[in-house]
Each structure stands twice: as C-alpha cells, then as structure tokens.
Amino acid sequence: MHSSSLHSLGRILLVGGIVGLSASSLIGQTPSSKPAAPSGPNPSRIDIFAGYSYLAPHGTVTTNNTNVPGGVFSDRYASINAGAIGSVAYYFNKYVGGQIEYANHPDGNNDGAQTAQGGIIFRYPVTGMTPFIHALAGGVRLGGPNAEPYAAHGYTWGPALTVGGGLDYDLPFFNHHLGLRLFQADYEYFHVNYGPQPYTGGRANVESARLSTGLVYHMGSIVPPPPVQYSCAVNPTTVFPGDPVTVTGTATNLNPKKPATYSWSGQGVTVKGDSNSGTIDTSSLQPGSYTVTGHVTEGAKPGQSADCTSNFTVKQFEPPTVSCSASPTDLKPGDSATITATGVSPQNRPLTYSYSASAGSVSGTGNSATLTTTGAPSGSITVTCNVSDDKGQTASSTTTVNVQAPPPPPAPKVQTLCSINFERDKRRPTRVDNEAKACLDDVALNAQRQSDASVVVVGNSGPSEKNGSKLAAQRAVNAKEYLVKEKGIDPSRITARTGNQGSKEVQDYLVPSGANFDNDVQGTTAVDEAAMKAQPRKAAHHHKHKKSAAAKK
Structure with missing residues (x-):
C-alpha cells in the first residue's frame, strides 16, 4: 500500500517537473517588451494563489467487519482529476511567512476531499522566479470509498497534514504583479474516523499526492520603498539687488498615488510658492550669500519627506562710469562751450549729473551743461563731470577747454593837435604870438593829462620863403620854448x-607811449636844437614897445 502511494507521488512530481520546465521554457521564449521583475531584491509581502489541482x-x-480479513479495506480511494486550490501567503521577511490554503476535490465517479489548512512557508526569491516549500496542518472533509457494501457513507472531517513545495515564475503583466505557479507538488496525510458501525464505520488513513498549477498575484513589498529624495537649485545663482531669483525643487521616489506637499524657507529671505518652485524678492537684500531650504512630504512615516538646500549670492552694485567732452575746445574770451557727460550704469541704475570748472562758470543738471568763460583768464580750464547712481556710488571724468589770450591792443597812434599860423607877423615870421598861445596851451594841457606821452612840434615854411628850412626850424624851436618856459x-x-x-605854420602832435611818430607822420626831419637858439617872446615884445614910444615923441 505504501509503495503504491509513493510510486504515485513520484509520478506526479515527475510530471509536475516536466510541465513546469516546459512552461518555463515557453515563457522564456515569449517575447516581451519588459524584462521580468527582479523579485530577488524586493520580493512581495503577500502572494495570492488560485489554480487547478489534481489529487491522487x-x-x-x-473496520469491525468480520467478513473482511483483518477488518481492513485497502486501495479503495481513486484519483480525482478535477479540483481547485487557493492560498494566501503573508511573508514576515524575505524568506519566511505564514500560509492558509483551501483545496476542493469534489466527488464524481470518485469520492471527494476538501482541505482547509494553515502553516509555514519558506521561499528563496531569485531574479525572475521563486522556489518555495511549505508545511501545513488543518482539517480534511473526506468521503469514503465507492465500494459496496463496505462504503463509508457521507463526508466526515478529520485531521490533515501537508508538506511540499513548488516554483513561481514572474510574468511581465500588471507591472510584474502577476506570476505563474509552474507547479506545486504536495504530500498529504488524512485521518478520518467514520464511527463504530460494523458496515459503514471505520478509520481511514489516506496518503495523497497532489499536483497544482495556476496564477499568483503579488501584493506589497518586503523591502520598503526607497526614501523620498529632494534636490533644489536656484536660477540665477548670482544676482544684483532687485533681480528675481527662481528656486526649483526636484523630488524623486514619490508615490504617485499620494499627494505631495511643498514648502520653502530661507534665512533672511522670503520665498513665495507652495509647489516645487518658488520666487525670491531680492530688492531688500544686502550683498552676501543666502541659503534657501525646500521641504517635500507625502506622509508622516520616515522616508516620506525630504529637505534640500541651495545657495545664491547677491552682489554689490557696480559703480557707474562717465566720460566727459567739450565742444568747442578752443574759445575766445567770453565765449561758451557745450559740455557733454556720458554716464553708464552696468545695472541700469538711474543717474544724476553735476559739473564743476576750475575757471569761468558751468551750469547744467542733465548730461549736458554750458561752460561760460566770461571773466576767466586765458589758458586751460578743467571741467569735471560727476555722475552718481541711486545707491550713492559715484564716478567722475574731466575735459579741458583752452581760452585764447586776448589780442594785443592796437598800437597807439600819433594824435594831431592844433597848428600855429605864422602868416600874420610879416616882420617876425617865427614869433609865437598870442593866438599861438591858445594852441600851445591846449598842447600843454594834453601833455599834462598823458604824462607818458611826448610832444612833437613840426615847423614848416612857405614855398616863397628864403631860408625856409631855417625859418621852419626856428618856428619849431620857438614853439617848444613856449611849452617849456x-x-x-x-x-x-x-x-x-x-x-x-x-x-608857414607849426603842426603840433601828441605822441602816446608806444606810438611811432615816424610811422604815423612821415617826411619830417629832426631839428639840431643845439645849433638853433630859441627866440623868447618877451624880448621881442619889449623892443616893439620902445619903438612905439619913440614914434610918439
């Protein structure tokens, strides 16, 4: 009896192995767009199995039947070709778990058996497949053999024990949650007591070989999901005060079925945004380095939240620059020039202009001003163009303007004064008379007013006068004598x-300092005053008085 059962179990295991290997070969040859799930590194938490089962x-x-030798019936149970099996295994770790199982092999031409058992299961997951063994204990509802008049009528519950194993193969369906149980081969032992009746009672001891196959659905994971990771970056990383900054976070290992919550913070900065991106207002920030911290969470468990940090730098505003130019650069005294200042702020800050000059005066508030040279001495004038931005940073540049020296004043000219006529006194044609005095008094007055001027008296003679050159010289000497005496x-x-x-006259001239008499009055000749003695007016006047008195006598 036992040898027959073992032979049946061996045949079943052999057939199961061949079927399993054939199915594995066929599945391995089936093209798939996705590789099998690596069940080894991260096996399932729960496996649900349902499929077909064959029981032998x-x-x-x-029994107490005396008609049966020894009271024992043997080999009265037949194979059951149609059966269903289902089980749920919950794994405590990668290798060990607990299992409950239900199998039903209904009667038909044969008697039937139903089992409900629970126990322990061991597995060794590798990439693509998982071999396992299990040991179960529970109950069996077993029917008696179909042999009359000795058949045990009705189904009766009794204890059941099961040991066996099998091989699961991962399929690429349902995101690798579905697998194929290539085979499950079990040895089962049933014991049922049908009661003391002489014909219908008795105790059944049944050894069974069971072969099953079907589909396995994997749920959960032994290895917890990888922790959430979060990285963030700011753009740009270097800014000037007032420039916008955007911070963006990138989270990985999030569960797509759970909503994620984002938040931002920073030391000394304010970040606006409640998603994976935010904006930073830098208008009030001082130059320096700042850190932004991002936080993402999808639950309260460890590994379901993460933080990230990123840095940016606020730079000091660059000072402005300015160039300065003048047009024209050469001026006559009193003329004006246009001053042009060209200021540039690298960050386009508003600029304010001012000007100063080393001489003259400059006015203007924009990028253009006017330099006036009134009252400025001749020579170079330095004009300074100043520019400042709204942050108090300044720059300056200079340009020069040349004020020409004024032209020299025109050389003074000889002034022609009055002339003295000597036509009236025929007897004394060189005498300075009273009418001549009026002219010479005026000459003297001009000479006194211009103390640095000189006087030239030019004597002339008529064309009919004998010794005209001598008379002309005498007339000049006499005129000089009057001015001196x-x-x-x-x-x-x-x-x-x-x-x-x-x-017959003397022409009087006033020669200012710097004037050239010979250039202005040509054709005159200097008198040799050492050889020419002046004739005093008084002596001539006294001689005339005596002659008049004699005539009266």
Whole structure:
C-alpha cells in the first residue's frame, strides 16, 4: 500500500517537473517588451494563489467487519482529476511567512476531499522566479470509498497534514504583479474516523499526492520603498539687488498615488510658492550669500519627506562710469562751450549729473551743461563731470577747454593837435604870438593829462620863403620854448622837427607811449636844437614897445 502511494507521488512530481520546465521554457521564449521583475531584491509581502489541482489519494479503511480479513479495506480511494486550490501567503521577511490554503476535490465517479489548512512557508526569491516549500496542518472533509457494501457513507472531517513545495515564475503583466505557479507538488496525510458501525464505520488513513498549477498575484513589498529624495537649485545663482531669483525643487521616489506637499524657507529671505518652485524678492537684500531650504512630504512615516538646500549670492552694485567732452575746445574770451557727460550704469541704475570748472562758470543738471568763460583768464580750464547712481556710488571724468589770450591792443597812434599860423607877423615870421598861445596851451594841457606821452612840434615854411628850412626850424624851436618856459613841460618830452607841408605854420602832435611818430607822420626831419637858439617872446615884445614910444615923441 505504501509503495503504491509513493510510486504515485513520484509520478506526479515527475510530471509536475516536466510541465513546469516546459512552461518555463515557453515563457522564456515569449517575447516581451519588459524584462521580468527582479523579485530577488524586493520580493512581495503577500502572494495570492488560485489554480487547478489534481489529487491522487491512496489509503486503507479499518473496520469491525468480520467478513473482511483483518477488518481492513485497502486501495479503495481513486484519483480525482478535477479540483481547485487557493492560498494566501503573508511573508514576515524575505524568506519566511505564514500560509492558509483551501483545496476542493469534489466527488464524481470518485469520492471527494476538501482541505482547509494553515502553516509555514519558506521561499528563496531569485531574479525572475521563486522556489518555495511549505508545511501545513488543518482539517480534511473526506468521503469514503465507492465500494459496496463496505462504503463509508457521507463526508466526515478529520485531521490533515501537508508538506511540499513548488516554483513561481514572474510574468511581465500588471507591472510584474502577476506570476505563474509552474507547479506545486504536495504530500498529504488524512485521518478520518467514520464511527463504530460494523458496515459503514471505520478509520481511514489516506496518503495523497497532489499536483497544482495556476496564477499568483503579488501584493506589497518586503523591502520598503526607497526614501523620498529632494534636490533644489536656484536660477540665477548670482544676482544684483532687485533681480528675481527662481528656486526649483526636484523630488524623486514619490508615490504617485499620494499627494505631495511643498514648502520653502530661507534665512533672511522670503520665498513665495507652495509647489516645487518658488520666487525670491531680492530688492531688500544686502550683498552676501543666502541659503534657501525646500521641504517635500507625502506622509508622516520616515522616508516620506525630504529637505534640500541651495545657495545664491547677491552682489554689490557696480559703480557707474562717465566720460566727459567739450565742444568747442578752443574759445575766445567770453565765449561758451557745450559740455557733454556720458554716464553708464552696468545695472541700469538711474543717474544724476553735476559739473564743476576750475575757471569761468558751468551750469547744467542733465548730461549736458554750458561752460561760460566770461571773466576767466586765458589758458586751460578743467571741467569735471560727476555722475552718481541711486545707491550713492559715484564716478567722475574731466575735459579741458583752452581760452585764447586776448589780442594785443592796437598800437597807439600819433594824435594831431592844433597848428600855429605864422602868416600874420610879416616882420617876425617865427614869433609865437598870442593866438599861438591858445594852441600851445591846449598842447600843454594834453601833455599834462598823458604824462607818458611826448610832444612833437613840426615847423614848416612857405614855398616863397628864403631860408625856409631855417625859418621852419626856428618856428619849431620857438614853439617848444613856449611849452617849456611858459607851461613847464619837461623839454625831454618835446621834440622839434621840420616838415615839408609848404605853409608857414607849426603842426603840433601828441605822441602816446608806444606810438611811432615816424610811422604815423612821415617826411619830417629832426631839428639840431643845439645849433638853433630859441627866440623868447618877451624880448621881442619889449623892443616893439620902445619903438612905439619913440614914434610918439
């Protein structure tokens, strides 16, 4: 009896192995767009199995029937070709778990058996497949053999034991949650007591071989999901105050079925945003380095939240620059020039202009000003163009303007004064008479007013006068004599000359300092005053008085 049961179990295991290997080969040859799930590194938490089961029971029934030798029926149980099986295994770790199982092999031409058992299961997951063994204990509802008149009528519960194992193969369906149980081969032992009745009672001891196959659905995971990771970056990383900054976070290992919550914070900065991106207002930030911290969470368990940090730098505003130019650069005294300042702020800050000059005056508030040179001395004038931005940073530049020296004043000219006529006194044609005095007094007055001027008296003679050159010289000397003796003019300031005008007169000239008499009055000749003695007016006047008195006598 036992040898027959073992032979049946061996045949079942052999057939199961061949079927399993064939199915594995076929599945391995089936093209798939996705590789099998790596069940080894991260096996399932729960496996649910359902499938077909074949049962081959063999056993004996011991009764009190005296018609049976020894009171024992043997080999009265037949194979059951149609059956269903289902189980749920919950794994405590990668290798060990607990299992409950239900199998139903209904009667038909044969008697039936139902089992409900629980126990322990061991597995060794590797990539793509999982071999396992299990040991179960529970109950069996077993029917008696179909042999009359000895059949045990009805189904009766009794204890059941199961040991066996199998091989699961992962399939690429349902995101690798579905697998194929290539085979499950079990040895089962049933014991059922049908009661003391002489014909219907007895005790059944059944050894069964069971072969099953079907589908396995994997749920959960032994290895917890990888922790959430979070990285963030700011753009740009270097800014000037007022420039916008955007921070963006990238989270990995999030559960797509759970909503994620984001938040942002920073030391000394304010970040606006409640998603994986935020904005930073830098307008009030001082130059320096700042850190932004991001937080993402999808639950309260460890590994379901993460933080990230990123840095950015606020730079000091760069100072402005300015260039300065003038047009024109050469000016006459009193003229004006246009000053142009060209300021540039690297960060386009608003600019304010101002100007100063080393001489003259400059006015203007924009990028253009006017330089006025009124009152400025001749030479170079330095103009400074200043610019400042709204942050108080300044720059300056200079340009130069040349003020030309004023032209020299025109050379003074000889002034022609009054002339003295000597036509009236025929007897004394060189005498300075009273009418001549009026002219010479005016000459003296001009000489006194311009103390640095000199006087030239030019004597002339008529064309019919004999010794005309001598008479012309005498007339000049006499005129000088009057200015010296009567008017007190320094004789060194008076020059006597003769001319060629052809009239009996003396022409008086005032020669200012710097004037050139010979250039202005040409054709005169200096008188040799050492050889020419002046004729005083008074002596001539006294002689005339005596002659008049004699005539009266």
